[in-house]
Amino acid sequence: MAEKSGADILVQCLVDLGVEVVFGYPGGAVLPIYDALYNHPTIKHVLVRHEQGATHMAEGYARSTGKPGVVLVTSGPGATNAVTGITDALMDSIPMVVITGQVPTQLIGTDAFQEADTIGITRHCTKHNYLVKSPAKLAEVVHEAFHIATTGRPGPVVVDIPKNVQIATAPYAKPELKVHASYHPQTKADAAGIDAAVEMLAAAERPILYTGGGVINSGPQATALLRELAALTGAPVTSTLMGLGAFPASSDQWLGMLGMHGTYEANWAMNQADLILCIGARFDDRVTGRLDAFAPNSRKIHIDIDRSSINKIVDVDVAIVADVGSALDDIIALWKQRNHRQVDLTEWWARIAGWRARKSLDYAENGVEIMPQRAIADLYAATKATGKDVIITTEVGQHQMWAAQHFGFDAPNKWLTSGGLGTMGYGFPAAIGAQMGNPDSIAICIAGDASVQMNIQELGTASQYRLPVKLFILNNEYMGMVRQWQELTYESRYSNSYSDSLPDFVKLGEAYGWTGIRIEGPQELEAGIRQMLETDGPVIVDCRVAKMSNCFPMIPSGAAHTEMLLDPSQVEGVMSDEAKALV
C-alpha cells in the first residue's frame, strides 16, 4: 500500500468525511498540513484573523448547516486562543472538530517554542480529545473524532497532532467505522418512559411544552415532529434561548421565550402548569429562576440525549434518555395508536390569554431616540419583506435578549447565539461562518457596541472572502447588561461599564472595504435598514439607540417566575447578599 504523510492522511480523511470548509490560521506546528491544503481542489480554507474567530465561525457554520465545523490552528497560542470557542461549543452542544498542531513528540514536555499542553488544557472543555503520536493511528482517530463530535449530544473534539507525526509516513486506507469500545450514546427511548409520557400528556389539563436546543440539534425531522405533537395535544409551547426557531413564532400556540428575559405568559404558564414536557432543554438557571419556586405543582417529563442533564438541577417524574426526534416519533406513534384525543384546554388557554394581555414585551417610545426593541422589530419586518432566507447571530448582552424577544423565528438553524457560555465576541465570526455555509442567505449579526469589539478583527476575513455579512450594531455606548445589573444591584454605580473611546464604526468598516451606515434617529431607521439589506457586499451599521434602555421583562436573580419585573418602575431597593451572590 502506498504510504502517505500524516498531513496528507489528515487531509484525505477530511475529504472522505465530506469536509468542505476549514476555518484556521497557520503557524509553525501546522505548516505540513497547510502545505497539504495548498491549492486543494475541494477543501476551502478560510483564513481568520484570530483563532477564537475560527472557532466561532465553525460554530456558526455548524449551527446553520447541521454539519460539523472544522478548525485548524497551530500549537501553543493557536490552541489556547481557540479554547473559548471550544468551551462555547461544549456548553451549546455544537459539533466541532479542532485540529491543533503540536511540537514534535521528542520535544513534548520540554517547554519547547510554542508548546502548550493542549490536551491538558482542553480536557475539560471538549467532549473528547486526542494526542496522535503515530501517523498510522491518525486516520482512525480523525474518523472517530468526527463520529464523536456529531453523534449523541454533539460537542467539540480536539485532535492534537505533533509536527513530526504530520511529516512521517504510514500506509493509508479509509478506516471502516467500527463499534466503539465504550462510546454508545442512547438514542432510542425505553418504552416505559414513552408510555408514561403519552398517558400523562393525554391526562394533563394545563400542559406546556418546554423546548430547547436539543430539538434543533436533533435535526429537521425533530422540528417537524414537535409541530405535530403541539398540534395533537394543543399544548402551548415555550423555548429556551437555544431552541428558538424549533417551533414557529408565528403560531398561536407559541408563548415566546421563557426564563430571565422571557415573556410574562411563558413564565406564568411554566409556573401554573400541571405537566411540563421538557424536550431537549436542561433546566438552566437562566430558565428556572429560584429553584424552590420553579413550577411547584407540575409533574415533569424530561427528554434528553444526555443522561447527566436529567435530574441535574430539577428532579423529574419521567426521564426519557433519547434523541429528541426519535422520542417524539415514539410519543406521537403511541398517542395515535391509543386514539388519544386532545384534552379540552379552553380554560388553560383563557388563563394564558390573561397573561398575554399584560403585553410584557411592550416598550415606550419617545420619538427622539431609537428604542433598541424598535430597531430589532423593524429589522425583523424588513428582512421578512425581502422573502429571502435570513440567519441571525448575536453577541451577548442586552441586544441579544432584545433580538430573542422581538425577532420572530419560524424555522430552525436560523438563530445562532451563545447561550451557555455567554461569549461576547461570538456573533460576528458566527455570522461569517453561517454566510460561508449558506451563500444565498442573508447573514446578519445583531451586536452591541461593546461585544462586537471582542472579535472586530474579523472584518478583514469577511472582506477577503467577499462574504456579504451584515453587522448591525445597537450602539448605546454601554456594556448595557452590566450597566443594567449595576442599576438593579449596586445602586447604579457604573463601575467600568461605559464604552469609552468607541471607534467610528462607519470609518472602521470603510477601512476594511465595507459599506458603513450610521442611523442616528427614528426617522432614519427604516431607510438605514433597507439600505443595509439592499447593499450587495458586507455592511456595518452603527445604529445609535437609546442609551439607558433596559431589558424587560426580567426575573431578577434569586426570584421566582411569578416575581417578574415588567418595567423599570418596579425596580426598587437594594438586593440581599444572597441574591447578589447568584450569577
Place this chain on the structure above:
Amino acid sequence: MHIQEELSQRHVLSLTVSNEAGILARIAGLFTARGYNIDSLTVADITQDHGVSRITIVTNGPPKVIDQIIAQLDRLVPVHKVTDLTENGPFVERELALVKVAGIGEDRIEALRLADVFRAKVVDTTIESFIFEITGTTEKIDNFVGLMRQIGLVEVGRTGVVGLIRGKDAN
C-alpha cells in the same frame, strides 16, 4: 451570608475504562471541576492485553450528587461502565495499609498482640520498630491505625479501596 453544606453519604464506585493516556487526569479533573469529593481512588489495569483498567473511587455526597457523579463519569468517552457498589447489592471492599510502629518493651509486645487480633502481618522489623501489613475495610484499618497511634505510630501508607460485587457474575 453563610454557605450551607448538605449531608453526605459514602459511596464506592467501580469503573472500567479504556487504558489510555490521560484517563486518570480526565476522571480526577471531572471531580475537581464539578466540585465532587474523592476520599480514595485506585487504578490498575485488569485485562490480559492491558486494554482495560478498573478504577475504584470512594466518594461522598448527597444522593442527587452521587447520581450526577455516575452520569458524568458514564458520559466520558473512554469509560466503559460505572457501577455504584454501594447501591448494587452486597459487595466486598478491601484496602491494604502498611503501618510503621516504633516502641520498646511492653509497647512492642502490645503492638504485636493487637496485630494478631487484627490479622496484620509483620513485613519488616528492627529492634525498636515494626511495619505491619493489614488488609480489610477502611473502618478496620482506621481502627488499627487508631490503636497504633497510642502505642507509637510512625507513618502509614494506604492503597485506597478496591471492591467487587459478590456472587459469580461480573458487574
